[in-house]
Amino acid sequence: MLRALDDRLPWYRTMPPSRRSAVGLVAQSGITSFIAWHEDPEAQPWIAADVFAAAPRELLRSVSLQQTLQLIRTVVSVFEDRIGGADASMREPILLYSREIAFAAADVYARAAESRGLWDARLEALVVDSILTGEHDDELPSRSAALGWHGRGECAVLVGIAPRQLDVDIIRRRARHVGCDVLVGVQGTRLVVVIGRAASDEEAAGGEPIDFLTIADALAEGFAEGQLVLGPPVPSIVDAAQSAKAALAGFAVADAWRRTPRPVRADDLLPERALAGDPLARRALIRTVYEPLRDHSSDLLATLACYLDTGRSLEATARELFVHPNTVRYRLKRISEIIGWDATGAREALALHTAIILGAIHESSRERAQRSGRAAEPRPPQPSRPGRGRGEGRADGHAGRGRDAVAG
Helix, strand or coil: CHHHHHHHCHHHHCCCHHHHHHHHHHHHHHHHHHHHHHHCHHHHHHHHHHHHHHCCHHHHHHCCHHHHHHHHHHHHHHHHHHHHCCCHHHHHHHHHHHHHHHHHHHHHHHHHHHHHHHHHHHHHHHHHHHHHHCCCCCCHHHHHHHCCCCCCCCEEEEEEECCCCCCHHHHHHHHHHHCEEEEEEEECCEEEEEEEECCCHHHHHCCCCCCHHHHHHHHHHHCCCCCCEECCCECCHHHHHHHHHHHHHHHHHHHHCCCCCCCEEHHHHHHHHHHCCCHHHHHHHHHHHHHHHHHHCHHHHHHHHHHHHCCCCHHHHHHHHCCCHHHHHHHHHHHHHHHCCCCCCHHHHHHHHHHHHHHHHHHHHHHHHHHHHHHCCCCCCCCCCCCCCHHHHHHHHHHHHHHHHHHC
16 A cells, blocks of 8 residues: 555655655554444444544645545555455445545544634734734744735735725735735724735836735725725835834824825825824924925025915015015926925925924924023033132221321
């Protein structure tokens, strides 16, 4: 029998000796079980299931269900040739017992798959929770790899409302269709999806990588109706907490924008996030709008502030700055080239106005802190001036007044 396994099953020949021995032990257990079952057919339920009890647990992870069925087919074929050929009455018991063995094998692998599925679900929830809280460690890449994460390069976090009947397969099917990996987690009423591009370098070389907003639009079917916010892309899953923080902050204020698109980037909600107290949004607006204009030219910053304060009126801005309206147009064009924001649009004007206000507050706070620091610095002690003692001075005074009296 072992010779037949070696001849007919190529994967069996490449197995380590310990695994080959375990497979032979299972085959021998099956033959012994068949003899016991043939003598007492009433023992069928427990004897068929007991065949795989002798297999070590490592064997289940190294031998697939397909290989197990090939093993059963080979053993039954050898057994049937040697015994069924000599006694035709044994063919039917062999076929009946092989059917029970096949069902027992399927049951073993089904229970193992169910257990693995539950474990994967718990591990996936742990990974997503660690990303949301930002408390991940060095094991995050290995844990995500254990879940089948093949994302290469950038990733982003998508936050929306969880449906009442969540079907994760819809999200995973859509993700495979657009060529990305996903990790799915439910946090209360929120559904969180970590997205990573899974296309290989060869596939990516054929064209531009798919945009995360396009991926989010493809995954929107798996979410309930409501706001859907996409965090900014980050270099890898280790940095996914930054994208998650922005996405959660945007999701909390998305209703404040009356015409919020679905899905929407978290960076498109910077004004609302900043007004709600999000420190990431405030720093982003100051860093991307206020500081570049301040460092480039004070005239550009003053022109933008005046343009927004006058209700985006070119003539009013020109009169207040004592320049020609064409000069205001030129400066607004330069502002758009420097920071990438167009002040003539209502939505972008709101973001720019918020950035200027936050930048002015930041500058004044820093100046006050500097002045307070200088005022709090201890002054060096002043050296004492040389002079006569207190008693000596009184004596001189009396002596002087005495001389004046004599002179008088």
